[in-house]
Amino acid sequence: MLPARSRRPSRRQFVGALGAVAGGAAVSGCSSEPEKDMDTLHVWGGIPAESGPQRLIDRFHEKHPDLTVEYTRYINDDRGNLKLNTALQGGVDIDVFFTYGVPNLTMRVSSGLAADVGDQVRSTPELAMFLDTDDPKALIDGDEITALATTRIPQMVLFNESLRERAGIDLPRQWTFEEYLEVIRALAADGKYGSYVIPDLARIELGPNYRFTPEGDSNFSHPAFQRHLDLSAELIRDGVLYPWSQALARQLEAYQQNNFIAEDFGLWTTAPYSLRFLTDQEEYPHDFTVSAAPVPTTENGDWNTGEYGAFVQINSRSPKQELAWEFSKFWLLEGAQDLISAGYISLLGDVDDEQLLAGILGEDAEQFFDVDSFRRTLFEDEPRMHLDTELTAYTEITQKFEQQRDVCWLLERSPTKAIETVDRNAQALIERFEED
Amino acid sequence: MSTAQTRADGLGAPPDPRGPTARGRRSSGRAPSDPKPIVGWLFIAPNLLGVLAFTFIPLVSVILLSFTEWNLVSGFGGIDFVGLDNFLAVFQDPTFWRSLVITILYAGVAVPLTLVVGLALALALNRDIPARGLLRAAFFVPYIVNIVAIGMTWQMLLDPSAGLVNQFLGVFGLEHLPQWFASSYWALPALILVTIWSQAGYANLIYLSALQDAPTQLYEAARIDGAGRWASFRAITWPSLLPTTVFLLITLFVGISQTFGMIALITNGGPGASTTTLSFYMYQTSFQFYRFGYASAVGLVTFVGIFAIMLLMWRAQRGRALHD
Numbered sequence: 152m153l154p155a156r157s158r159r160p161s162r163r164q165f166v167g168a169l170g171a172v173a174g175g176a177a178v179s180g181c182s183s184e185p186e187k188d189m190d191t192l193h194v195w196g197g198i199p200a201e202s203g204p205q206r207l208i209d210r211f212h213e214k215h216p217d218l219t220v221e222y223t224r225y226i227n228d229d230r231g232n233l234k235l236n237t238a239l240q241g242g243v244d245i246d247v248f249f250t251y252g253v254p255n256l257t258m259r260v261s262s263g264l265a266a267d268v269g270d271q272v273r274s275t276p277e278l279a280m281f282l283d284t285d286d287p288k289a290l291i292d293g294d295e296i297t298a299l300a301t302t303r304i305p306q307m308v309l310f311n312e313s314l315r316e317r318a319g320i321d322l323p324r325q326w327t328f329e330e331y332l333e334v335i336r337a338l339a340a341d342g343k344y345g346s347y348v349i350p351d352l353a354r355i356e357l358g359p360n361y362r363f364t365p366e367g368d369s370n371f372s373h374p375a376f377q378r379h380l381d382l383s384a385e386l387i388r389d390g391v392l393y394p395w396s397q398a399l400a401r402q403l404e405a406y407q408q409n410n411f412i413a414e415d416f417g418l419w420t421t422a423p424y425s426l427r428f429l430t431d432q433e434e435y436p437h438d439f440t441v442s443a444a445p446v447p448t449t450e451n452g453d454w455n456t457g458e459y460g461a462f463v464q465i466n467s468r469s470p471k472q473e474l475a476w477e478f479s480k481f482w483l484l485e486g487a488q489d490l491i492s493a494g495y496i497s498l499l500g501d502v503d504d505e506q507l508l509a510g511i512l513g514e515d516a517e518q519f520f521d522v523d524s525f526r527r528t529l530f531e532d533e534p535r536m537h538l539d540t541e542l543t544a545y546t547e548i549t550q551k552f553e554q555q556r557d558v559c560w561l562l563e564r565s566p567t568k569a570i571e572t573v574d575r576n577a578q579a580l581i582e583r584f585e586e587d
Numbered sequence: 588m589s590t591a592q593t594r595a596d597g598l599g600a601p602p603d604p605r606g607p608t609a610r611g612r613r614s615s616g617r618a619p620s621d622p623k624p625i626v627g628w629l630f631i632a633p634n635l636l637g638v639l640a641f642t643f644i645p646l647v648s649v650i651l652l653s654f655t656e657w658n659l660v661s662g663f664g665g666i667d668f669v670g671l672d673n674f675l676a677v678f679q680d681p682t683f684w685r686s687l688v689i690t691i692l693y694a695g696v697a698v699p700l701t702l703v704v705g706l707a708l709a710l711a712l713n714r715d716i717p718a719r720g721l722l723r724a725a726f727f728v729p730y731i732v733n734i735v736a737i738g739m740t741w742q743m744l745l746d747p748s749a750g751l752v753n754q755f756l757g758v759f760g761l762e763h764l765p766q767w768f769a770s771s772y773w774a775l776p777a778l779i780l781v782t783i784w785s786q787a788g789y790a791n792l793i794y795l796s797a798l799q800d801a802p803t804q805l806y807e808a809a810r811i812d813g814a815g816r817w818a819s820f821r822a823i824t825w826p827s828l829l830p831t832t833v834f835l836l837i838t839l840f841v842g843i844s845q846t847f848g849m850i851a852l853i854t855n856g857g858p859g860a861s862t863t864t865l866s867f868y869m870y871q872t873s874f875q876f877y878r879f880g881y882a883s884a885v886g887l888v889t890f891v892g893i894f895a896i897m898l899l900m901w902r903a904q905r906g907r908a909l910h911d
Contacts, residue, residue: 229874229875233874236877240660258877262665396766396769397748397769400746401742401746402855546876550871550875554859554860555859557857558771558858561766561769561771563770564859583676
C-alpha cells in the first residue's frame with residue numbers, strides 16, 4: 152500500500168491539471184508570445200498622462216530619440232489594480248509599472264513580478280537615499296531592492312480662512328493634539344462642523360508599522376488606538392465632527408473635498424494631491440481662501456500621518472531591463488518638475504521648494520491660498536513620514552479595523568469593545584497568515 | 588412467414604415492442620435517412636462553446652483552485668496545492684459563519700416577502716381594474732431596471748436625514764427614524780426592502796400567468812356552493828399556484844442568496860460587516876485579498892449549501908403535490 156502522502160497529487164501534477172483546464176479556453180496559436188518591439192517601452196501608471204507623465208516622456212524622447220515610450224494609465228482602485236495584475240500575469244508588454252499602497256506592493260514583489268534593481272541603485276550615487284534602512288523609501292530585502300518610492304505624500308491640515316477668522320482662531324504653526332481639539336470645537340458652530348475626521352492619533356504617536364508590536368503581534372491594545380476611536384466618537388456625538396452616518400450613507404470617503412468646498416466643515420486633513428480641487432473654480436467654485444497647518448503632535452510622538460509612495464517597479468519578465476531602468480532613473484532624477492502639477496513632491500530631482508510650491512498651488516496661488524502657510528507646512532517643517540514594512544495580513548487587518556471603526560463611529564458600539572474586537576481579529580489573522 | 592416461425596428458424600430477433608424501427612434507432616443513434624450528425628453539432632456549437640468556456644472550465648477551475656493557495660499575480664507557477672486546508676479553514680472561519688447567517692437572514696426574509704407581495708399584486712392585477720395593462724408593466728419595470736440605477740435611487744430615498752422615506756415618516760411625528768444604510772441594525776432590513784421592490788415584479792408576472800390558467804369551472808362551482816373569496820382562494824387558487832410558488836421559491840432563493848451588485852453598490856458589505864453575505868465575502872476574499880484558492884472553497888461550500896436547500900425544497904414540494 153502506498154504511503155498516504157504519495158496518494159496526494161503532487162504540486163506539479165495539480166498545476167498541470169489546472170493549466171490544462173485553463174488552457175482549454177485558449178485558442179490554439181495563442182501560446183507563442185508576439186515578438187516584442189525592443190525600442191518601445193511600455194509604462195503603466197496611475198497619474199493621467201496629461202497631468203505630467205506625458206511631459207516627462209516627451210523630454211525622455213528628446214534625450215533618447217531612438218526610443219519610444221507608451222504610457223498607459225490605470226485607475227488606482229480595486230478594479231484598476233486587478234487589471235494591472237492580470238496584464239502583468241498574462242504577459243502583456245509592460246516594462247515599467249507604478250504601484251500605490253503597500254498591500255499591492257508586497258503582493259507584486261512576493262510574486263516575483265518586480266525585478267531586483269539593487270545593483271543599479273548601488274552603482275548610482277544620486278540614489279543613495281534608497282539604501283537607507285532606518286528611514287526606508289524603498290522595498291529592501293537584504294541586497295534586493297524591488298521598488299523605489301517616487302514621491303513624498305505629507306499630510307497637512309487645511310483651514311477654510313473665512314471660518315477660521317470668524318471663529319477668531321490664530322493659524323497654528325506648531326500645535327498639540329489638545330490645541331487641535333480646541334480649534335475644531337471652536338469651528339463647530341452655526342450648523343458647521345469642525346472637521347471631517349481627526350488625524351490618526353495612533354500613527355502620530357507610533358509612526359511606521361504601528362499595528363504591530365516589535366515581536367510581530369497585534370498592537371491594537373496600545374491605548375492610542377482606543378483613544379483615537381474614543382475621541383472621534385465623542386466628537387461625533389457632540390456635533391464637532393461630520394456625522395459618520397452621513398459619511399457612510401452618502402459614501403463620502405472619496406469625496407471629502409465636496410463638503411470642504413461646501414463649507415460643511417472648517418478644517419480638513421489631507422495631502423497635496425487634493426489641492427487640485429481647490430484651484431478648479433469651474434468644478435469646485437468657492438469664495439474662501441485656504442491656509443495650511445502641520446499635523447498636530449502629541450507628547451508621545453510627532454509623526455506626520457503621510458507616507459512615501461508611488462513606487463516605480465520594473466517588470467521582471469521584461470526583455471528590456473536596461474531601457475526600463477534608464478527610464479525609471481530618468482523619472483526619479485529628472486522628472487520631478489513634470490509631475491508637480493499632479494501634486495507629486497519628488498523624493499529626488501533638481502526642483503527647489505519654490506518651484507514645487509508654485510507647481511502644486513498653480514498659477515493663481517495667491518487667489519486661492521495663503522502661500523506662506525503651505526511653504527512652512529510642506530517644506531520648512533520637514534514632516535516625518537513613514538513606510539510600513541511589516542505587512543502580514545495588511546489588507547485583512549485594515550478591513551477588520553474599518554468595520555469596527557464604522558460601528559463605533561455610528562455610536563452603535565463602545566470604543567472599548569470595538570478595539571478589543573479588532574485586536575482579537577488582528578492577532579488571529581497574524582497567527583493564521585504566519586502559519587501559511 | 589409467422590414471427591414464431593422466424594424465431595424457431597433462428598433467423599431473426601424477437602420483435603421490439605416499441606415498433607419495427609426502434610432497435611435500429613438505438614443502435615445507430617439516427618434514422619438511416621438522417622443528415623450526418625456533424626450538422627447537429629454545428630447547430631449547437633455556439634451554445635456548446637459558450638457553456639464550455641463560461642461554465643464548464645470556470646467550474647472545474649474553481650474546484651481545482653479550492654485545493655490550492657493562489658493569489659493570481661504569481662501565475663500558474665505560484666499555485667500551491669494545500670489539499671483540504673482551505674475547506675478546514677472555511678469551517679473554522681468566523682467571518683464565513685457570520686456571512687452564512689446574514690445570507691440566510693437576507694434570503695430567508697426577502698424570498699417569502701417577495702412571494703407574498705408578488706402574489707398580492709398578481710391577485711389584484713388579475714381583476715378587471717382600470718389601466719390594468721399599465722399597472723402590470725409598472726410593477727414589472729423595477730425588475731428590469733439597471734442595478735446601478737436601483738442602488739443610487741434607493742441610496743437617495745433612504746438617506747437618513749434628507750431621504751424622502753424618512754421625511755415622509757417624519758410627517759407622522761415619528762422620532763428615532765431608521766438610519767437605513769447608515770446603521771448596522773437597519774442596513775440588512777433596508778437591503779431586504781430594496782430586494783423585494785426589485786424582485787416582486789418578477790414574482791407578480793409569473794403568478795399572473797399561473798392565475799390565467801386557474802380552472803374557472805371550479806370557481807363557478809364553488810360560488811354555487813356558497814364559498815366566499817377566502818374559501819375559494821384556500822381551496823382552489825392556492826393549490827393551483829403551488830407548483831408556481833415552488834418554482835419561484837427556488838429561483839428567487841438561488842438568485843437572492845447570490846445577490847452581489849446591489850450590496851457592492853449600496854453598502855459595500857457594511858456598516859461593520861452587517862451586509863456581508865457569502866457572495867460578497869467571496870468577492871472580498873478573491874478580489875480584495877487576492878486569496879483565490881480560499882475564495883473558491885467558500886464558493887464551493889456555498890454552492891453545496893444552496894444546492895442542498897434547493898433539493899429539500901423540491902422534495903418537499905413533490906410530496907405535497909402528491910398529497911394534493
